[in-house]
Amino acid sequence: MRNHVKVLKPRSIGISSTRMGPYYTVASVELGNTTTKCILSTTNLRTAEIFQIAKEVRFTRDVRPPTSEEQVFGETLVGVRLTRASVSEMIAATLTSVLESVGMDLERDLHFVVRSTGVTAGFSSPNEVGEMVQALAEGCLKAGVPPRKMTASLSPDTLPPGLQDYTWLKRVYFDGAVASSLPPADASVVANEMEGELVTAGIKGAVKGTDIDFRNPVMTLDFGTTLAGRVTDESHPYAKTIGSFAGLAGAISDAIVRGSGSVRVENGTALDLPKFSAAKDTAIDTGLVDAVHRLIRVETIEKGTNRFGTVPVDPQAAEESGVVLMGIDAGKNGSNLPALEKIGRKIYQGYQLDGLFRTLDLVQARLVCRLVSLAEQHNLILDNTSLGLTGRSITTGLKPDIITSTLIKKDESLWVDKHQLVFVEDGLAMGAAVAARCMNSMGTHEFPMGGRKGDRCIMGARMKLQRKDKS
Ligand SMILES: Nc1ncnc2c1ncn2[C@@H]1O[C@H](COP(=O)(O)OP(=O)(O)OP(=O)(O)O)[C@@H](O)[C@H]1O
Numbered sequence: 136m137r138n139h140v141k142v143l144k145p146r147s148i149g150i151s152s153t154r155m156g157p158y159y160t161v162a163s164v165e166l167g168n169t170t171t172k173c174i175l176s177t178t179n180l181r182t183a184e185i186f187q188i189a190k191e192v193r194f195t196r197d198v199r200p201p202t203s204e205e206q207v208f209g210e211t212l213v214g215v216r217l218t219r220a221s222v223s224e225m226i227a228a229t230l231t232s233v234l235e236s237v238g239m240d241l242e243r244d245l246h247f248v249v250r251s252t253g254v255t256a257g258f259s260s261p262n263e264v265g266e267m268v269q270a271l272a273e274g275c276l277k278a279g280v281p282p283r284k285m286t287a288s289l290s291p292d293t294l295p296p297g298l299q300d301y302t303w304l305k306r307v308y309f310d311g312a313v314a315s316s317l318p319p320a321d322a323s324v325v326a327n328e329m330e331g332e333l334v335t336a337g338i339k340g341a342v343k344g345t346d347i348d349f350r351n352p353v354m355t356l357d358f359g360t361t362l363a364g365r366v367t368d369e370s371h372p373y374a375k376t377i378g379s380f381a382g383l384a385g386a387i388s389d390a391i392v393r394g395s396g397s398v399r400v401e402n403g404t405a406l407d408l409p410k411f412s413a414a415k416d417t418a419i420d421t422g423l424v425d426a427v428h429r430l431i432r433v434e435t436i437e438k439g440t441n442r443f444g445t446v447p448v449d450p451q452a453a454e455e456s457g458v459v460l461m462g463i464d465a466g467k468n469g470s471n472l473p474a475l476e477k478i479g480r481k482i483y484q485g486y487q488l489d490g491l492f493r494t495l496d497l498v499q500a501r502l503v504c505r506l507v508s509l510a511e512q513h514n515l516i517l518d519n520t521s522l523g524l525t526g527r528s529i530t531t532g533l534k535p536d537i538i539t540s541t542l543i544k545k546d547e548s549l550w551v552d553k554h555q556l557v558f559v560e561d562g563l564a565m566g567a568a569v570a571a572r573c574m575n576s577m578g579t580h581e582f583p584m585g586g587r588k589g590d591r592c593i594m595g596a597r598m599k600l601q602r603k604d605k606s
Pocket residue numbers: 166167168169170171252253254358359360361362384385386388389404405406495496499526527528529531532
């Protein structure tokens with residue numbers, strides 16, 4: 136039998152240590168549908184290893200309500216209403232608090248801030264998400280972050296003197312490839328494209344310091360409340376995005392949990408349950424897991440759909456960019472969530488909290504199996520594709536163990552017998568650390584993040600490519 140599957144977490148480090156070496160420190164500011172996070176990470180530029188300095192996680196639903204004069208410009212999946220000002224105030228407060236908790240000097244110790252959001256349900260098209268990211272920028276400015284720490288550098292002089300030796304900006308510029316993956320040609324394929332980009336980079340970064348070589352081709356999934364992620368191919372020096380994911384993820388568990396009656400009906404989530412993990416032999420009715428899955432669609436998103444699992448999508452743009460768009464929905468834009476709540480009630484009545492947790496583990500794990508088989512059907516899985524998973528609705532409980540032992544391919548072989556499988560905590564935040572380095576061309580030859588599994592660093596190939604583009 137396999138041992139308990141490990142979820143990779145960054146090692147922790149103190150600020151004073153980061154002042155003694157070539158450390159590049161980045162704040163990830165993320166407005167999620169359920170949680171809002173400010174996570175401070177730092178990368179040792181010699182080894183590419185990422186460490187965590189501090190993190191603060193709040194419930195997004197605790198944002199202050201809009202005043203009567205304010206315009207609501209977005210809402211979370213469960214309808215928490217957001218205004219530009221309320222979002223920026225919450226971000227400023229969370230960022231200030233995490234910086235203060237470790238005595239970080241913004242000017243001296245913090246090099247870059249990356250903002251992202253999974254809150255897209257209130258938008259009508261993928262590009263409207265830009266306005267939310269703007270509100271996050273306002274929050275960072277309020278907390279005292281200078282604008283130059285939020286945009287890519289063009290020359291090494293913008294970096295602190297001690298770090299200038301570690302940038303390749305004189306040889307390569309930031310051309311949009313993050314950890315050597317190019318975004319789809321049309322950037323507005325899904326509203327959470329940036330999340331997909333960051334988690335892909337983050338999982339590549341998370342394995343540094345281990346013996347895993349998690350590079351292209353990869354399939355990555357962020358199981359937050361909603362789903363994000365990408366499939367890349369093995370083009371060189373940059374991989375292309377050939378698959379993209381959107382829709383519901385933890386929202387499915389949350390509906391089941393709300394139905395159980397053990398959390399608030401309007402906006403309770405699985406995170407409100409006591410911290411707990413159900414054992415493998417917990418008694419449950421697997422028929423109920425099947426019943427849940429019958430209410431869920433895991434499929435490619437057809438042309439003419441502008442929203443899938445509440446997330447704005449543009450399947451036409453996806454097709455034109457050569458991207459297979461895949462999603463998870465419960466009915467149409469969550470229309471089956473009330474039916475899932477009913478099943479949740481049955482599970483809880485029959486099998487209590489243990490049974491509820493065990494069911495969530497099995498339900499979420501099976502979502503991954505269905506997504507992988509869909510990707511396989513569309514020929515997106517190559518012989519050496521690695522799979523990386525992050526987000527609370529897939530890294531919690533025994534989900535990693537269940538996926539490891541049940542994920543099979545079309546030919547009935549076990550995924551892990553032929554492919555890598557990694558689980559990462561806070562993958563998106565680590566992706567912020569990686570993306571910030573990419574924007575400032577701070578790669579290392581010895582521990583490359585870019586390129587293909589087993590290959591050497593792509594710096595030379597990038598220089599050649601960029602010279603060709605210029606001439
Ligand atoms: N034990 C668990 N089992 C299943 N789901 C869980 C568990 N614990 C938390 N979740 C779910 O994970 C989701 C929260 O994960 P995370 O904080 O990564 O999402 P988020 O960043 O807020 O959402 P998004 O990225 O979609 O904006 C919620 O839906 C939550 O209920």
